[in-house]
Amino acid sequence: MRANYPAALVGDAAGVEGVDDVDLESDVFELADFGVVGKDVLLAQFTASMERPDLMERLAEITYPVLIVGATGDQLVNPEDLREMQRHLPDARLNLHDGTGHMIPLEAPQALAADILAFHRPA
Numbered sequence: 001m002r003a004n005y006p007a008a009l010v011g012d013a014a015g016v017e018g019v020d021d022v023d024l025e026s027d028v029f030e031l032a033d034f035g036v037v038g039k040d041v042l043l044a045q046f047t048a049s050m051e052r053p054d055l056m057e058r059l060a061e062i063t064y065p066v067l068i069v070g071a072t073g074d075q076l077v078n079p080e081d082l083r084e085m086q087r088h089l090p091d092a093r094l095n096l097h098d099g100t101g102h103m104i105p106l107e108a109p110q111a112l113a114a115d116i117l118a119f120h121r122p123a
Helices: 007-014 022-033 039-051 056-061 079-088 109-120
Strands: 066-071 092-097
Touching: 056 079, 066 079, 066 109, 079 092, 092 109
Parallel strands: 066 092
Antiparallel strands: none
């Protein structure tokens, strides 16, 4: 049974650019309704993500290749923060996508898959 969450609450919390997209909205609602994970848990996860400590200065300790994928329309993670992350990582690739928000796996799964495959292909 689908809980009664206003689309604006989910869209604002998830930073979903296309909250009017019925399929995307349904996917986000499904995340909130899945099994014992409900609205409170989903919102707690969003809150924990926003309140975690800043570890930007420690990124230089990561010495292996890193793929950073983001979106120009993300309302939760500023693309400039991702660029800063890339500057702190010794071996990072940054891919920013237009026309999507924070929920890249739901909004642009093919683009994300292409990024991951390209990252793992031998040079």
